Amino acid sequence: MDPFPLADAEQVVSRARRGDQAAIEALYRAFEGPVYNVARRICRSVEDAEDVSQETFLEVARSIRKYRGEGSLWGWIRAIVASKSLMRLRRNRYRETEELHENVMPRRREDGLLRMDLEAALERLPDVSRAVVWLHDVEGYTHAEIGEMMGKTTSFSKSQLARAHERLRRWLGEEVAV
Amino acid sequence: MTHLTMDQLLELRDGLTEPGGAAARAHVAHCPHCQAELERLHQRVAQLKALPTLTPQRDGWAAVRSRLVKARHRRFAWGGAGGLALAASIALVLLLRSASPMPPSSSPTTQAELEAAMLESRLLEEALTQYAPERRVTDGYTARVAAELEDRISALDQELQVTQMAPAPDGDRALLELWRQRVGLMDALVNVHLTRASNVGL
Numbered sequence: 001m002d003p004f005p006l007a008d009a010e011q012v013v014s015r016a017r018r019g020d021q022a023a024i025e026a027l028y029r030a031f032e033g034p035v036y037n038v039a040r041r042i043c044r045s046v047e048d049a050e051d052v053s054q055e056t057f058l059e060v061a062r063s064i065r066k067y068r069g070e071g072s073l074w075g076w077i078r079a080i081v082a083s084k085s086l087m088r089l090r091r092n093r094y095r096e097t098e099e100l101h102e103n104v105m106p107r108r109r110e111d112g113l114l115r116m117d118l119e120a121a122l123e124r125l126p127d128v129s130r131a132v133v134w135l136h137d138v139e140g141y142t143h144a145e146i147g148e149m150m151g152k153t154t155s156f157s158k159s160q161l162a163r164a165h166e167r168l169r170r171w172l173g174e175e176v177a178v
Numbered sequence: 179m180t181h182l183t184m185d186q187l188l189e190l191r192d193g194l195t196e197p198g199g200a201a202a203r204a205h206v207a208h209c210p211h212c213q214a215e216l217e218r219l220h221q222r223v224a225q226l227k228a229l230p231t232l233t234p235q236r237d238g239w240a241a242v243r244s245r246l247v248k249a250r251h252r253r254f255a256w257g258g259a260g261g262l263a264l265a266a267s268i269a270l271v272l273l274l275r276s277a278s279p280m281p282p283s284s285s286p287t288t289q290a291e292l293e294a295a296m297l298e299s300r301l302l303e304e305a306l307t308q309y310a311p312e313r314r315v316t317d318g319y320t321a322r323v324a325a326e327l328e329d330r331i332s333a334l335d336q337e338l339q340v341t342q343m344a345p346a347p348d349g350d351r352a353l354l355e356l357w358r359q360r361v362g363l364m365d366a367l368v369n370v371h372l373t374r375a376s377n378v379g380l
Contacts, residue, residue: 019329021243021246021322021325024246025239025243028238028239028242029239032234032238032239033231033233033234034231036232036233036234037231037232037233040232041232046235049232049234050234050236050238053234053238054238054241054242054245057238057242058242058245058246058249061246062249118225118226118229119229122226122229133226134226137222137223137226137227138223138226138227158185158188159185161188162183162184162185162188163184165184165188165219165222166184168222169218174218
């Protein structure tokens, strides 16, 4: 089921295919929020997320003729924003300075006062790891799909997810005593 | 006791069947530590999905629309070049026809009118190219009207190409009608840019 249904979607898409700007704006208004959310969860900065969102809707306007109604409209648009976000990560070439990420983390104390919340911990993850966590655990992409989008293997996606969860567990102070 | 790795726990959480999956499941059934880890991973997905939706700080539609209009102008610039090429190829056809010993498919008057319409269209296009609207600040209303006119001209160019490839029964009269329509639309487009849309009653 489409989590972001659009009223009169068929008609809006048909008009957008003919270049009707009002229809493209209707698509923008309907999906602006979820598109930005995916972009922001993957990209490092607000500016990147805003830019990726714009590029996503430009691509939607350019490629709407290719959308044949197979699968949900949101699924189609989400694939575009996910791909654009990953491209942005590659373009920016944020260095995966894992040691830095480790070092800037507050150390957990016995009383747990310096534990991070999930939002902050997610933000601290290396870019690729964060993208894999979001695409797999929240958006529901498979490891094979993520690997393909990233130009990597399925195993790469799996190992990134495992390392990310190990970090989250540690940073959130949730390691179970053995 | 050796506990499951994070990879193995995630495989179990996601219901993936990997070699050794049965052994991992058997281990979890008897290991409170791994049971707790697995439960935490299930909860993590729920926690991630429950994070607040991040929303843009400002309305980005104006920026998207502006980039769409610019892209349309770029496309139209190519379409304009295509229109010139189209005019040149039709002129060549007319020239060959007039040089041919075969009787022309239309009267000399129609042919002269056709050439005049094509020339007028080309002059208007050159005037627009010199004005270079894509390098000027355009208000939203003007941009919208111009975009509509450009769309109609693009559609008309396609129709012209089809008519040229498969001539209509009434010979060059159909071509002439289409070229006159093109001149009218080009004229309106030039006016929109030169005088702004509000002054041309569109």
